[in-house]
Amino acid sequence: xxxxxxxxxxxxxxxxxxxxxxxxxxxxxxxxxxxxxxxxxxxxxxxxxxxxxxxxxxxxxxxxxxxxxxxxxxxxxxxxxxxxxxxxxxxxxxxxxxxxxxxxxxxxxxxxxxxxxxxxxxxxxxxxxxxxxxxxxxxxxxxxxxxxxxxxxxxxxxxxxxxxxxxxxxxxxxxxxxxxxxxxxxxxxxxxxxxxxxxxxxxxxxxxxxxxxxxxxxxxxxxxxxxxxxxxxxxxxxxxxxxxxxxxxxxxxxxxxxxxxxxxxxxxx
Amino acid sequence: xxxxxxxxxxxxxxxxxxxxxxxxxxxxxxxxxxxxxxxxxxxxxxxxxxxxxxxxxxxxxxxxxxxxxxxxxxxxxxxxxxxxxxxxxxxxxxxxxxxxxxxxxxxxxxxxxxxxxxxxxxxxxxxxxxxxxxxxxxxxxxxxxxxxxxxxxxxxxxxxxxxxxxxxxxxxxxxxxxxxxxxxxxxxxxxxxxxxxxxxxxxxxxxxxxxxxxxxxxxxxxxxxxxxxxxxxxxxxxxxxxxxxxxxxxxxxxxxxxxxxxxxxxxxxxxxxxxxxxxxxxxxxxxxxxxxxxxxxxxxxxxxxxxxxxxxxxxxxxxxxxxxxxxxxxxxxxxxxxxxxxxxxxxxxxxxxxxxxxxxxxxxxxxxxxxxxxxx
Ligand code: SF4
Ligand code: SF4
Ligand code: SF4
Numbered sequence: 001x002x003x004x005x006x007x008x009x010x011x012x013x014x015x016x017x018x019x020x021x022x023x024x025x026x027x028x029x030x031x032x033x034x035x036x037x038x039x040x041x042x043x044x045x046x047x048x049x050x051x052x053x054x055x056x057x058x059x060x061x062x063x064x065x066x067x068x069x070x071x072x073x074x075x076x077x078x079x080x081x082x083x084x085x086x087x088x089x090x091x092x093x094x095x096x097x098x099x100x101x102x103x104x105x106x107x108x109x110x111x112x113x114x115x116x117x118x119x120x121x122x123x124x125x126x127x128x129x130x131x132x133x134x135x136x137x138x139x140x141x142x143x144x145x146x147x148x149x150x151x152x153x154x155x156x157x158x159x160x161x162x163x164x165x166x167x168x169x170x171x172x173x174x175x176x177x178x179x180x181x182x183x184x185x186x187x188x189x190x191x192x193x194x195x196x197x198x199x200x201x202x203x204x205x206x207x208x209x210x211x212x213x214x215x216x217x218x219x220x221x222x223x224x225x226x227x228x229x230x231x232x233x234x235x236x237x238x239x240x241x242x243x244x245x246x247x248x249x250x251x252x253x254x255x256x257x258x259x260x261x262x263x264x265x266x267x268x269x
Numbered sequence: 270x271x272x273x274x275x276x277x278x279x280x281x282x283x284x285x286x287x288x289x290x291x292x293x294x295x296x297x298x299x300x301x302x303x304x305x306x307x308x309x310x311x312x313x314x315x316x317x318x319x320x321x322x323x324x325x326x327x328x329x330x331x332x333x334x335x336x337x338x339x340x341x342x343x344x345x346x347x348x349x350x351x352x353x354x355x356x357x358x359x360x361x362x363x364x365x366x367x368x369x370x371x372x373x374x375x376x377x378x379x380x381x382x383x384x385x386x387x388x389x390x391x392x393x394x395x396x397x398x399x400x401x402x403x404x405x406x407x408x409x410x411x412x413x414x415x416x417x418x419x420x421x422x423x424x425x426x427x428x429x430x431x432x433x434x435x436x437x438x439x440x441x442x443x444x445x446x447x448x449x450x451x452x453x454x455x456x457x458x459x460x461x462x463x464x465x466x467x468x469x470x471x472x473x474x475x476x477x478x479x480x481x482x483x484x485x486x487x488x489x490x491x492x493x494x495x496x497x498x499x500x501x502x503x504x505x506x507x508x509x510x511x512x513x514x515x516x517x518x519x520x521x522x523x524x525x526x527x528x529x530x531x532x533x534x535x536x537x538x539x540x541x542x543x544x545x546x547x548x549x550x551x552x553x554x555x556x557x558x559x560x561x562x563x564x565x566x567x568x569x570x571x572x573x574x575x576x577x578x579x580x581x582x583x584x585x586x587x588x589x590x591x592x593x594x595x596x597x598x599x600x601x602x603x604x605x606x607x608x609x610x611x612x613x614x615x616x617x618x619x620x621x622x623x624x625x626x627x628x629x630x631x632x633x634x635x636x637x638x639x640x641x642x643x644x645x
Contacts, residue, residue, distance in 0.1 A: 036555040176540035177356040181304035194535035
């Protein structure tokens, strides 16, 4: 394996997939213009969406997409970690359990019985959990899907050994930066932006919609105060509050506890 | 200063012509996304003709007026700050070449802006930012090169908004200085007209280009009366007497904790404030390391990163951040720049998504202090 010791060897990148829709991996392919630069900077050793060629580990950088939903995946992710120097989980599935984490509030056997002809062949866990529950993660890149700009910034920062510019403040900062008038204030549309981490560029408010929370909770999410305003000023019913926090990042702690609190309220009302 | 001139509505269009002829790019109020924002404007038709805004803490609604006023609204979410101190802009780019590292792109050309419809509070805010960025041992060349060429068409406020309190802050409703032209819009039976005053030689020149006549004393008196009415019709007020001592002397007031429970630390208040000036720089490099870029972008004292030092954030709680912001605005700003940091525009009240109101919090702290004294 002479190539390992050659001074010109490029860092080896591996992309790994667990329970997910592949959308985040596709963000990397979507970097059309930049893809050549990526290919020039790293040796793409494993990338199922792009090529079937698989090189053996170890990997310098592993991008891990998807959540852990089966016993087999729970073991596989430990192997990926063992093979990788730097591991980044990418997307809402990998960082928070994804939309499939909605099962965490239900009995998963009920689903398998309904969906599969022979449910006893199905080996699945009763929870969908983020990668960080199973192995140590070096960085979590949020988003459903991730932002390709942030992904490129992260890879560049990794290569250059510097801290990535990936802010943890609210979507509101991006909204104001692009000059979008606030949809909550100007037409009373409920928006999760104030409790959601920036990264998307505040797309939905720019189209007069409220934020859906795709990038998960921001650094200091005050879900109670936002929920209170929705309820009192925007007349949002409690069941809708439960649903709002149970989206792509339902199992992220701040959103999970918020939806649980409102569900408890709902059961009492 | 010249005497007041009157320009009839049908001739107002010529203002845009006169500015264009002098190389100015006009920016000012226009309707977009159910609000009045500031953007590039070409003609009178781009102005919010016949629109007004109704504002309260955390709400803003655009509604139709019964008349065709051009400036019959108060202010929206934008301020002119975005033109002088852009939310995000590249300071410079570095390129690796065979002869070493090359500096490129520093100092891209900036347009020569005419600010149309600048409210007196916004004019006051600009003069505060002039001090912040332009005076003292350190000054900001990026701000100054944009600022130096600005032509200001101020518009006095004959109507006020639900969250306005410029009277308390001494910044309106009439612009007294710092403009090239100041306009007071008159509607009613005598016709749709504009009383215009020039505040600079350049303003005089532009005014001379517009068909105008001298104002009659009755018209001047009408305008004065309207402005006086506006002065008494502010939706909010803030007692500034001893405000510095009041806030600095109450760092542990329970009201801070309460506002901390409500505050989302979303940064909206600071982003809409026309005087907030905090920024940070971000350095990025291309994947191959061949180019690097330094970008400056707005920052806010409501983020965790803002007060991050080795080991953690100095202000982890929302209460501490709100207290920092408001105390800086109304108190320590005075020591720093010799002026309050608040001009009473009310934007932070209207555009706070949960309606937190700086005037209410100041009043609550004052009330408890007065009670303390009354009991002592
Ligand atoms: S629209 Fe949403 S994200 Fe934008 S400023 Fe308002 S609350 Fe924040
Ligand atoms: S603190 Fe609020 S009222 Fe005062 S100038 Fe800033 S935005 Fe306007
Ligand atoms: S005071 Fe309002 S606008 Fe400012 S950070 Fe708090 S919630 Fe956001």
